Amino acid sequence: MAGKLVLSLDGMAIGEYPLYKERILIGRKPHNDIQIDNLAVSSEHAAVITILSDSFMEDLGSTNGTLVNGQMVKKHFLQNGDVIELGKHKLKYLNDAPSETTAEDFEKTMVMRRPTTAAAPAAAAPVAVAAGMPVGGDTLTGKQSFMGTSTQLPHSLAAVPTPPEAAPRTASHASIQILNGGNAGRMMELTKTLTTLGKPNVQVAVITKRPTGYFITHVEGAGFPVLNGVNLSVQAQPLTDHDIIEIAGIKMEFFFSTAAT
Amino acid sequence: MDSAFEIISKTDPGKVRSHNEDFVAQEHETGVVLLADGMGGYNAGEVASGMAARIVVEGLSDTWRALTRNNRVVPESAGVAGKSIQEQVERANRAIFEKAQSEPQCEGMGTTLVVGLFYDNQLTVGHIGDSRMYRLRGESFEQITKDHSFLQEQVDSGLLSKEDARKSRNKNLLTRALGIDPKVEAEINSFDVLPGDVFLLCSDGLNDMVEDEEVRLTLLTLQTNLALAGDQLVMAANDNGGRDNISVVLIKVLQAFPATRGWIARLKSWFSLRGN
Numbered sequence: 001m002a003g004k005l006v007l008s009l010d011g012m013a014i015g016e017y018p019l020y021k022e023r024i025l026i027g028r029k030p031h032n033d034i035q036i037d038n039l040a041v042s043s044e045h046a047a048v049i050t051i052l053s054d055s056f057m058e059d060l061g062s063t064n065g066t067l068v069n070g071q072m073v074k075k076h077f078l079q080n081g082d083v084i085e086l087g088k089h090k091l092k093y094l095n096d097a098p099s100e101t102t103a104e105d106f107e108k109t110m111v112m113r114r115p116t117t118a119a120a121p122a123a124a125a126p127v128a129v130a131a132g133m134p135v136g137g138d139t140l141t142g143k144q145s146f147m148g149t150s151t152q153l154p155h156s157l158a159a160v161p162t163p164p165e166a167a168p169r170t171a172s173h174a175s176i177q178i179l180n181g182g183n184a185g186r187m188m189e190l191t192k193t194l195t196t197l198g199k200p201n202v203q204v205a206v207i208t209k210r211p212t213g214y215f216i217t218h219v220e221g222a223g224f225p226v227l228n229g230v231n232l233s234v235q236a237q238p239l240t241d242h243d244i245i246e247i248a249g250i251k252m253e254f255f256f257s258t259a260a261t
Numbered sequence: 262m263d264s265a266f267e268i269i270s271k272t273d274p275g276k277v278r279s280h281n282e283d284f285v286a287q288e289h290e291t292g293v294v295l296l297a298d299g300m301g302g303y304n305a306g307e308v309a310s311g312m313a314a315r316i317v318v319e320g321l322s323d324t325w326r327a328l329t330r331n332n333r334v335v336p337e338s339a340g341v342a343g344k345s346i347q348e349q350v351e352r353a354n355r356a357i358f359e360k361a362q363s364e365p366q367c368e369g370m371g372t373t374l375v376v377g378l379f380y381d382n383q384l385t386v387g388h389i390g391d392s393r394m395y396r397l398r399g400e401s402f403e404q405i406t407k408d409h410s411f412l413q414e415q416v417d418s419g420l421l422s423k424e425d426a427r428k429s430r431n432k433n434l435l436t437r438a439l440g441i442d443p444k445v446e447a448e449i450n451s452f453d454v455l456p457g458d459v460f461l462l463c464s465d466g467l468n469d470m471v472e473d474e475e476v477r478l479t480l481l482t483l484q485t486n487l488a489l490a491g492d493q494l495v496m497a498a499n500d501n502g503g504r505d506n507i508s509v510v511l512i513k514v515l516q517a518f519p520a521t522r523g524w525i526a527r528l529k530s531w532f533s534l535r536g537n
Contacts, residue, residue: 001430051415051420051431052411052430052431052434053429053430053431054421054429054430054431077421077425077428079428095430108300108433109298109300109433109434109435110300110433110434110435111300111371111434111435111436111437111438111441112411112434112435112436192478193475193478193479193497194478194479194482194483194493196482200485204485206482206483206489208493208496210496210500211500212500217489219482219483219485219486219489220485220486
């Protein structure tokens with residue numbers, strides 16, 4: 001499903017524009033699809049290009065530029081909730097994620113047929129074949145028109161830069177400290193999703209970082225890791241703060257703390 | 262052939278879907294591995310993927326067994342392997358297409374397919390749709406099939422970067438599938454195989470939910486325990502949402518598997534086997 005743009009000025013919504021066609025022009029002059037009659041806006045200021053369910057914003061060399069989420073951009077792959085600013089006017093891009101209940105319908109795999117390879121004229125239009133899929137005629141036409149004009153698009157949309165994503169906040173912190181042997185006292189941060197412990201070909205275990213916490217699992221070797229004095233089975237075992245792990249004769253302590261973000 | 266590989270497969274419905282439309286199959290003895298991701302209403306998706314799996318694995322194994330009797334090398338093996346895969350894919354396509362046409366509950370069903378055939382230190386891969394094959398060799402992890410999808414076409418034409426493609430809403434649009442048209446062509450590619458290589462076949466339920474780098478790290482870390490690696494991949498996809506069925510087939514190449522060339526070579530290999 002293509003999204004829509006909501007035009008607002010000083011926090012007041014003043015228009016709503018579904019992205020029903022491939023290219024929507026935004027500018028000061030009347031011929032634009034979205035006309036913003038303000039001197040801060042260039043006569044042809046920006047365009048939004050929609051390919052099926054994806055939309056891209058492109059500044060058309062406007063005098064004052066276009067901001068997306070506060071940053072000056074030339075081209076931008078629009079994500080739900082993005083705010084485009086032209087002077088004092090704001091356009092909010094909305095493309096609701098499929099809701100939980102309808103996710104299955106929306107995510108049905110479909111097949112598009114090539115007009116060029118289809119034998120019968122009746123099959124010339126791209127046909128979505130998944131039974132019960134919720135796509136209407138408009139979307140199918142969109143596909144077809146895209147297929148016809150795709151050769152013009154690469155130039156204008158190539159290498160759309162994306163804003164850096166916010167670094168994920170670390171809600172928890174885990175580490176391992178070696179308790180005996182030559183490396184006694186050494187700390188190891190568990191930052192990766194998988195951290196192996198032990199000696200290859202002798203005994204190896206892996207600590208897995210999951211949304212639900214940290215788990216230890218036996219990987220290879222005749223012996224199984226020992227957790228708090230108890231031999232592990234093949235099953236993954238959850239780790240808790242101050243657990244003592246023993247692998248290939250090396251003892252280590254697991255530390256886990258939940259830090260405020 | 263048997264001893265040259267370790268193969269494991271795993272399939273899981275994921276966290277959202279009520280049923281599993283994926284299918285995995287293998288025939289260790291002939292070196293055939295397959296994964297299919299079905300689509301279509303009710304349970305027609307698994308009908309299509311199941312048919313594809315059965316027809317292609319059985320057909321390909323039979324053909325290949327006949328061709329390579331006594332482990333003899335087949336002249337121009339790669340070409341013959343590709344042709345054999347193509348034949349079986351066409352056979353499966355016809356069967357699924359006809360069933361979809363004649364049985365109302367199967368209307369519109371189809372499936373993706375990725376099939377691999379290992380022989381003479383080589384691998385020939387046939388694929389249709391967006392089910393993938395990857396290869397881990399040393400530290401480098403590479404996708405060796407290219408999706409037949411709308412998104413892939415956009416990436417190829419420079420419209421979308423690979424990173425942006427992950428954020429796209431135009432997922433699940435295939436440009437090629439089995440059972441949709443009376444005729445279909447598999448894309449065929451052949452590769453050299455080295456001992457130590459790990460091959461992964463997966464449905465989009467894995468690669469949509471887990472980044473390639475994460476998959477690479479998992480295979481690299483856990484390749485000594487292939488079953489655990491498979492479990493870990495499925496678990497990671499589920500931890501990230503598990504929005505689709507998740508299937509993986511993992512093949513680890515334990516040793517070289519050359520076909521025997523002529524009677525002298527056979528004699529030599531017989532002696533070398535005795536010697537060891």
